[in-house]
Amino acid sequence: MDANLRLCRAEGQSFFQRFLLWADALDPLLLLKSSDEIKRSRLLIQTDEKTLNEPIQNNQTKQAFLLSLSSVHPDTDKIIPVLLRPPAFMPITLPLVIVSSVQHQAGRAFFSQFLFHAYTTTFTLVNGNGTPKAEEYSVQEKQMLFGLGAISYAALVGAFPLTFMNRYTLKSSLMQLVVKKLLPAPLFGLTSAFTVAMVRSPEFDNGIEVMDRNGNVIGVSKKAGEKAVMETALSRAVLFGTTFFLPEVLMHSVQRARWVKNPRALGPVRMFVVMSVLAGMVPVSFSMFPQCGEIKRADLEPEILSSTEETEFFYNRGI
Structure with a gap:
C-alpha cells in the first residue's frame, strides 16, 4: 500500500x-x-x-x-505537475468560479465555463485512480476523448439558460432570478459530477486494484472502481453546488440588511464571500469520503473472493 x-x-x-x-x-x-x-x-x-x-x-x-x-x-x-496538485486547486478554481458566476452573456458564459470545466476535469484525470491498461484501446486516449466531450457538454448546459432567456427576450424579474441566481448552483454541481464520471469512466469498465489490510493487491474490481468514481463525483457536486449557492444566499442577506452602504463595495464583498466559501468547501469535499476507501467482502466480485479469506478490502479513491 x-x-x-x-x-x-x-x-x-x-x-x-x-x-x-x-x-x-x-x-x-x-x-x-x-x-x-x-x-x-x-x-x-x-x-x-x-x-x-x-x-x-x-x-x-x-x-x-x-x-x-x-x-x-x-x-x-x-x-504531480504543480498546477494540478491539490494545493493548487483552490487558487486556480477561485478566479474561474468568480468569472463564471458573473457572466450574463451566453457566449462569454460558455467560454468561462469551458475553462472552468477544462481545469477541474484535467485535475480529476491527473488525480484519479489508475486503471489497468486495456489491450485494444488506450485508456489515456479514451479518458481524454471522454473528458473533452464532457467539458464541451457541461459548458453548453451551463450557457443554455442564458441563451434561452436572451433568445426569447424573457427579461422578467422572476426569469432573471431563476436563470442568474437559482440555476447556476445545481447546474454547476451536476455538470461537475458529470465530468468526473465521464473522465474516470474507464474505472467502471476496467476496474481498480483492491488491497487487503496489509496493503497486498489481491485483485482488480469493477465494483470498487464504480464506488470510487461515484464518491468522487458526489463530493465534487457538493463542492461546486455549495460554492455557487451559498454566496448568493449570503449576498442576498447582505443587500437586504444593507450592511454595505456603498453599492460599489458589493463586488469586493462578493469576491471575499466566494473565496471564503470555496476555501472552506475544498477540504470538506476532499474529506467527505476516505481517500483510502474501504469495501466489504460481500460487495466484491466472486473471482476476487475465491483467492482470499479477508473480509475487508481497501482501494485508492482518487480526488
Whole structure:
C-alpha cells in the first residue's frame, strides 16, 4: 500500500480527522517545494513502518507525509505537475468560479465555463485512480476523448439558460432570478459530477486494484472502481453546488440588511464571500469520503473472493 494511503488510513478515520489532514495538505506554500525535497520526503516516510497502522507522532515525519500527500500520485508514485496538485486547486478554481458566476452573456458564459470545466476535469484525470491498461484501446486516449466531450457538454448546459432567456427576450424579474441566481448552483454541481464520471469512466469498465489490510493487491474490481468514481463525483457536486449557492444566499442577506452602504463595495464583498466559501468547501469535499476507501467482502466480485479469506478490502479513491 502506498505511503499516502497509509497516512489517510491511519490519520483519517473520521470526517473531522480527514478535514484537518486536508486543511494542512492544501497549504499553497507546499507548491514551492522542489522535486528533490519531495523525493526526500517520500524516502523518509517509506522507511517508517510505524505509519502503517498508527497515528504519526513525529513532526518531521508528519510534514513529510503532508508534502507527499499534496505532491505525489499514490498509484504511479510520480510527482504531480504543480498546477494540478491539490494545493493548487483552490487558487486556480477561485478566479474561474468568480468569472463564471458573473457572466450574463451566453457566449462569454460558455467560454468561462469551458475553462472552468477544462481545469477541474484535467485535475480529476491527473488525480484519479489508475486503471489497468486495456489491450485494444488506450485508456489515456479514451479518458481524454471522454473528458473533452464532457467539458464541451457541461459548458453548453451551463450557457443554455442564458441563451434561452436572451433568445426569447424573457427579461422578467422572476426569469432573471431563476436563470442568474437559482440555476447556476445545481447546474454547476451536476455538470461537475458529470465530468468526473465521464473522465474516470474507464474505472467502471476496467476496474481498480483492491488491497487487503496489509496493503497486498489481491485483485482488480469493477465494483470498487464504480464506488470510487461515484464518491468522487458526489463530493465534487457538493463542492461546486455549495460554492455557487451559498454566496448568493449570503449576498442576498447582505443587500437586504444593507450592511454595505456603498453599492460599489458589493463586488469586493462578493469576491471575499466566494473565496471564503470555496476555501472552506475544498477540504470538506476532499474529506467527505476516505481517500483510502474501504469495501466489504460481500460487495466484491466472486473471482476476487475465491483467492482470499479477508473480509475487508481497501482501494485508492482518487480526488
